[in-house]
Amino acid sequence: MAVSRRTFMASALAGSAVVAVGTQWSRTAEAAVVPAASPAGDVVGKVTVGYQGWFACIGDGAPINGWWHWSQNWGQSPSPTNNAIKAWPDMREYTKTYQTAYSNFGNGQPATLFSSYDQQTVDTHFLWMQQNNIDTAALQRFNPTGGEGPTRDAMATKVRSSAEKYGRKFYIMYDATGWTNMQSEMKADWTNKMKAHTASSAYAMQNGKPVVCIWGFGFNDANHPWDAATCLDVINWFKSQGCYVIGGVPREWRTGVGGSRAGYLGTYHAFNMLSPWMVGAIGNAADSDSVYQNINVPDQADCNANGIDYQPCVLPGDLSGRQRAHGDFMWRQFYNMVRVGAQGIYISMFDEYGEGNQIAKTAETQATTPTGSGLLSLDEDGTACSADYYLRLTGDGGRMLKGQIALTATRPTPPVATSTGGAxxxxxxxxxxxxxxxxxxxxxxxxxxxxxxxxxxxxxxxxxxxxxxxxxxxxxxxxxxxxxxxxxxxxxxxxxxxxxxxxxxxxxxxxxxxxxxxxxxxxxxxxxxxxxxxxxxxxxxxxxxxxxxxxxxxx
CATH class of the missing domain: 2.80.10.50 (Trefoil (Acidic Fibroblast Growth Factor, subunit A))
Known part of the structure; x- marks a missing residue:
């Protein structure tokens, strides 16, 4: 896609102040709990992680046959001058790896990367989800009609296999960004390819219906050019197919300003669940508090009034931008989203090493990043963090959402789990x-x-x-x-x-x-x-x- 989600949101932010949107809501209004539109299912009452599954390497057998999303030039090995990522994955649990043109790690080990096309990679990721009680994965599906299509088709099958193996749920999340003939081709793709995956016991169901998400309707930029009627047609078509439809929508969906096109409120209200995008819009705990007060609280009230489930976005923060504050930034969002009464939480993202917003295992120290790469490790602010820290943090956020631990503004998850027992x-x-x-x-x-x-x-x-x-x-x-x-x-x-x-x-x-x-x-x-x-x-x-x-x- 020509403009990433993050790039769009960062540019949209310049035109609208976070604190100026909506009405100031009191804690009294916040405490007026309204029952969820839907009962607990595979997205309501659950944590969902966005799963890209879009990394490939030359020699991995993928139809795309390139260093997909690892480098700017997919035909050449990743290197400091041919780089497309902001963080390096922790590589210790992958059985098949691919040599890059980076210098060795600080510990002398070769600088290798994984391919999402290897089933063992997907298995490893879904095992991590299971081990950390992460419920559901939303497989990102961009325009599959071009050269990326066969690899994306294969990834859907691999994700299905891993979800079944490790007892997780998954669903298809279409990203309409840059998809010129989206209205007809998305329907055909569902009918001819993706609908078959709903036969899996692992396919996410909500209200007895297979879940589908569409990301990108109503965004006010050239990569999302459709009018409200076109988008409403697609939403209603999926609903006519018996689907429960989630909308990945602009942060300002309710007000129709800034990053949202005007005149879309009726279209947004046609979704069964709304999941406003936050990547690029917040970068610290204060931003999260401002968005909670001025956006999330009135968003939740609007959803309650219209019988819509609310699935706000929580992100760990861009590692390269030093946003994470060793987990305090992410936990503040969990706290705010649970106290607002959200029906579910969407994590942006599981494996987004390209934008530095991944929760998947990441290099702990410079000893496990390539020498001279300039990439930061999880200890960038001087606080040691284990590779699985943000997986564990997400698991605890999920437990708070489900009421298994009390609502708390104090992060319960230590950056490094110190107790491994005695002798x-x-x-x-x-x-x-x-x-x-x-x-x-x-x-x-x-x-x-x-x-x-x-x-x-x-x-x-x-x-x-x-x-x-x-x-x-x-x-x-x-x-x-x-x-x-x-x-x-x-x-x-x-x-x-x-x-x-x-x-x-x-x-x-x-x-x-x-x-x-x-x-x-x-x-x-x-x-x-x-x-x-x-x-x-x-x-x-x-x-x-x-x-x-x-x-x-x-x-």
């Missing part, structure tokens, strides 16, 4: 008394723990780690992560945590008959082999019975 006391396995089968970290730890194995292998082994005060944590040999019950002990046990906190801490109870039970410190309830072992383990029992007893096997 390893033993290597253990657990055999459930109810079905005489061993507990396994299913799917190499990507799925919940369940007692369904007849023998002990790597997936059935756990490090018993000293968690202090006589408590333990369990680190799965399947993936090296700690078993967690989720915030407040609300989810099935899964080996997905990199740190030890209350949700990863258990008391090992030795029963009189020689068996053991596990008491979760997150909710003070016992772990059970649910449904006589047929369902995954969960900590939700107040007393010990047969389902809560295990034989402890020590290696």
């Amino acid at each position: 390893t006391l033993a290597v253990v396995s657990f055999r459930s008394q109810v079905n005489n089968l061993y507990v396994t970290a299913e799917n190499a730890g990507a799925s919940a723990l369940i007692a369904n194995r007849t023998a002990i292998g790597t997936w059935e082994e756990f490090d018993e780690v000293d968690a202090g005060s006589g408590h333990i944590a369990l680190r799965a040999h399947a993936n090296g992560r700690f078993v967690t019950t989720g915030s407040g002990g609300t989810q099935q046990l899964i080996a997905s945590s990199t740190t030890v906190g209350p949700s990863e801490t258990f008391q090992l109870i030795h029963n009189s008959g020689g068996t053991v039970s596990l008491l979760s410190l997150a909710d003070n309830e016992y772990v059970t082999a649910e449904n006589a072992g047929a369902n995954p383990l969960i900590a939700n029992r107040t007393a010990i019975g047969l389902w809560e007893q295990f034989t402890l096997v020590t290696s």
Whole structure:
């Protein structure tokens, strides 16, 4: 596309002051909670991440056959003089990588990049979503009728596969930017190609309908030239196909000024959900507070009055612009969007290394960026941050949205998770008394723990780690992560945590008959082999019975 979303919003900002839009709303009005237009589903009550999936490398087998979005000239290897990114990904978990023309990392390792076209890359990304309780991914789909089309088609299939594998949801998010024949071609693309993906169990549904998002209607620039009637026709067509339709709209959609074309309010109101764009419009916590007061609060009121769900945008900040403030900028947005009563939250974006707004794992220090590249790492402001920090921050924001943790303006997520437990006391396995089968970290730890194995292998082994005060944590040999019950002990046990906190801490109870039970410190309830072992383990029992007893096997 000729003009990026960020470029457009930054230029539009010059023509309209953030603090001048809308009416000043009091906290009294803010507190007047109105029920959501829709019940909880795969976007309402959930966190959605924008997923580009648009990075390719020469030699990866992709039809586009170029360094897609890594470099300015896709035919040549990325280098300091042929660069299209603002941040370098953390490369430690990709099994297939591609050599660039950058100098080696500061630690001497070669400067390699990943290709989104490799299924392992997409699997890795969706595993990170699962491990951090990120619910839904919106796959970006730009005009697919040109040379990029075959690669984009393949990416939809890869995303579907990964979403199914890791229990995430996904939906198609059309970006109309620069799409000349959008009105007819978008409909044809849905009918002939993308609609088939709604057959997947992983395709996002809301109100019993497949979700589709259209980004770009009503933006006041040459790359979005359509009149209101044309856009309304497309919205109504998708609704006639039985879809729940989200609109990625200008920040000023409600007022029709600045970045929004006038006369579009009826078109905006035709969407089932509205998701105003914020990249390039805010850059610090004060900006977020101003937008909350002058835009988000009246936006939410308008949506409530018109039976529309509201999905405001939250962004980590442009790393190259030093906006992140080690997570404080992003958390302030989470706080504001939850207190405004938003029905969902849209994260801009998961893998947007080109604009520096990615939450996906990113180089922690200059030791894992190419020497002389000029690219910043997550510690740019002097605060050390782990590569997965913004994934963890997003997970906590999602928990606040869902009411699993209280509304708080204080960021609960540490930039570096410091507690990984103490010494390893033993290597253990657990055999459930109810079905005489061993507990396994299913799917190499990507799925919940369940007692369904007849023998002990790597997936059935756990490090018993000293968690202090006589408590333990369990680190799965399947993936090296700690078993967690989720915030407040609300989810099935899964080996997905990199740190030890209350949700990863258990008391090992030795029963009189020689068996053991596990008491979760997150909710003070016992772990059970649910449904006589047929369902995954969960900590939700107040007393010990047969389902809560295990034989402890020590290696």
